[in-house]
Amino acid sequence: MGTSFTSxxxxxxxxxxxxxxxxxxxxxxxxxxxxxxxxxxxxLVTLLLVFELWQGSVLPRHKFGFNFFRTSVWDPIFxxxxxxxxxxxxxxxxxxxxxxxxxLGIGAAIFLAELAPTRVSDTLEFFxxxxxxxxxxxxxxxxxxxxxxxxxSYIQPALKNALGFLPLFQGPAFGVGFLTAGIVLAIxxxxxxxxxxxxxxxxxxxxxxxxxLSLGATRWESTWKVVVPxxxxxxxxxxxxxxxxxxxxxxxxTMVIGxxxxxxxxxxxxxxxxxxxxxxxxxxxxxxxxxxxxxxLGLVLFLLTFILNGLAxxxxxxxxxxxxxxxxx
Amino acid sequence: MTSRLRWxxxxxxxxxxxxxxxxLISVSVLFLILGYLVYHGGISISWNFFTKLPAPVGxxxxxxxxxxxxxxxxxxxxTFIGVPIGFLGAIYLxxxxxxxxxxxxRYAADLLNGAPSIVIGIFAYALVVLPFKHFSTLAGGFAxxxxxxxxxLRSTEEFLRAVPHPLREGAMAxxxxxxxxxxxxxxPAAYRGILTxxxxxxxxxxxxxxxxxxxxxxxxxxxxGWNQPTASLPAMIYTYALAPYDDWHRQAWAAxxxxxVLILVINIVARAILSRGIAVPRS
Numbered sequence: 001m002g003t004s005f006t007s008x009x010x011x012x013x014x015x016x017x018x019x020x021x022x023x024x025x026x027x028x029x030x031x032x033x034x035x036x037x038x039x040x041x042x043x044l045v046t047l048l049l050v051f052e053l054w055q056g057s058v059l060p061r062h063k064f065g066f067n068f069f070r071t072s073v074w075d076p077i078f079x080x081x082x083x084x085x086x087x088x089x090x091x092x093x094x095x096x097x098x099x100x101x102x103x104l105g106i107g108a109a110i111f112l113a114e115l116a117p118t119r120v121s122d123t124l125e126f127f128x129x130x131x132x133x134x135x136x137x138x139x140x141x142x143x144x145x146x147x148x149x150x151x152x153s154y155i156q157p158a159l160k161n162a163l164g165f166l167p168l169f170q171g172p173a174f175g176v177g178f179l180t181a182g183i184v185l186a187i188x189x190x191x192x193x194x195x196x197x198x199x200x201x202x203x204x205x206x207x208x209x210x211x212x213l214s215l216g217a218t219r220w221e222s223t224w225k226v227v228v229p230x231x232x233x234x235x236x237x238x239x240x241x242x243x244x245x246x247x248x249x250x251x252x253x254t255m256v257i258g259x260x261x262x263x264x265x266x267x268x269x270x271x272x273x274x275x276x277x278x279x280x281x282x283x284x285x286x287x288x289x290x291x292x293x294x295x296x297l298g299l300v301l302f303l304l305t306f307i308l309n310g311l312a313x314x315x316x317x318x319x320x321x322x323x324x325x326x327x328x329x
Numbered sequence: 330m331t332s333r334l335r336w337x338x339x340x341x342x343x344x345x346x347x348x349x350x351x352x353l354i355s356v357s358v359l360f361l362i363l364g365y366l367v368y369h370g371g372i373s374i375s376w377n378f379f380t381k382l383p384a385p386v387g388x389x390x391x392x393x394x395x396x397x398x399x400x401x402x403x404x405x406x407x408t409f410i411g412v413p414i415g416f417l418g419a420i421y422l423x424x425x426x427x428x429x430x431x432x433x434x435r436y437a438a439d440l441l442n443g444a445p446s447i448v449i450g451i452f453a454y455a456l457v458v459l460p461f462k463h464f465s466t467l468a469g470g471f472a473x474x475x476x477x478x479x480x481x482l483r484s485t486e487e488f489l490r491a492v493p494h495p496l497r498e499g500a501m502a503x504x505x506x507x508x509x510x511x512x513x514x515x516x517p518a519a520y521r522g523i524l525t526x527x528x529x530x531x532x533x534x535x536x537x538x539x540x541x542x543x544x545x546x547x548x549x550x551x552x553x554g555w556n557q558p559t560a561s562l563p564a565m566i567y568t569y570a571l572a573p574y575d576d577w578h579r580q581a582w583a584a585x586x587x588x589x590v591l592i593l594v595i596n597i598v599a600r601a602i603l604s605r606g607i608a609v610p611r612s
Contacts, residue, residue, distance in 0.1 A: 028508050035425060039434045042418050042434055042479070046441050053448070106351075107351030110348045114348075115345055130596055131356075135592060136539075137536065137538040138366070145578070191355070224344070250538075251563075251567060282450075282451065282542075301445050302448045
């Protein structure tokens, strides 16, 4: 990591030595001020975004307080807004997504970082990057026309036959619902888990592997008991990153979750998510309270992703640093 | 060989094979997506798709010319917002800034980058659509531009920082002022990287639907000027896929194919530019 470049060495003192006027004449001061203006505008826009979300959700925060998150009546006609079904839907779909994506993603990352020859690994990583670039509406399109029919006719009946005694897999098979949304989300977040975990695993110093192998460990034992634990924090970082992405995902989920505000133990049941309800109702909000309740949901999403992204960055950075420190010893 | 060792070797081989299977499954998803889109989109796409307006409900045929132009207009606007702010901001971060300012700006950019796209949509709706009282190309372009800023900023900064120091010192030693060094030495040296960053940011927002739902809305006709609701390819796919008409489904597949090919081609081109190397000798 380019830590030696944190401040531009050489350039700073050279310019700093001259007087303000001479710098102005040479244009350096003008260039600095212009670029500063653009850099500051990024900060201002972000502050404005937070301010708008906070200011825009005053009404429901005062009227409902914490009950907004605890009640499950969402009724624009009687101005009653409780977000529990949406929160439930968001959490359940993201949970299903992680349950499927984490083992698959980490497995693939181990293959790319530990086993595959560099050229194979780079080629596969290129495909994974392309997969990450596929827009969510395309996932939604395939979800509606491919995944939903397959779920309805094959997977849901099969699950019901095999595991129907569990409350998770009961009820009619609509095709749309929590499980389908979770599966589509899993496919969408796998590339993120793979790319970040691969990077993190590659930053584990070589001697760690060699030490384990020379003690008589098999290839898998050295990977699973030495390399993976070394990179554990960074791998968790990749999972948080994927979680943040899954929580905030809108279009693909809206297309396959069924858009029914229901809390049901069954994964086959249609549901609703925070992002989906914003997408469907914001422009058609009937009252100010309705509109502001949707903005409060947006604020919740923003805060959640903010916290998860921050945690992820810290964990990934910690692992990368640990790797480079150990590497230099 | 003891049976214990044999067992350990078996476990090792088995688990390593499984990781390979995981990788294979993950990568094959890309080809499945491509395959489905080429198959369904290929039989639906025609010349009309690019040249005609959407047909009224019940009539077959028609195209999405207005959505293609609408997407183009909004992406142009987004580029004009996102690239200057991202690029010049990155120059400040890499060349002028002290540690504290740089930290604050980077933090804000990461916050903006991490915000779910639907939240960006809400923001643009409250900031542009409500005051102007109608959905517009302008609002859509603004929302997409916002999303381009942090992506351009962060990667441009990385590439500027990767320019070796002797180059800067050489220019300074020849008596060039700092802005001249930046304009004639540092930016040209990093231009491949910067171009890649801009292209990737463009491809990323080209497929965004959520921020457009409340800003550009959609339109079945041409949108004149910059102040009317505007159709876009991603929003059309969303609407058409959920509609109950078979003909609209075919149009959605065709639009999906066009959008995906566009985005993948931009991605591949961007990476090809970068892999040719930053035009700078390694120090």
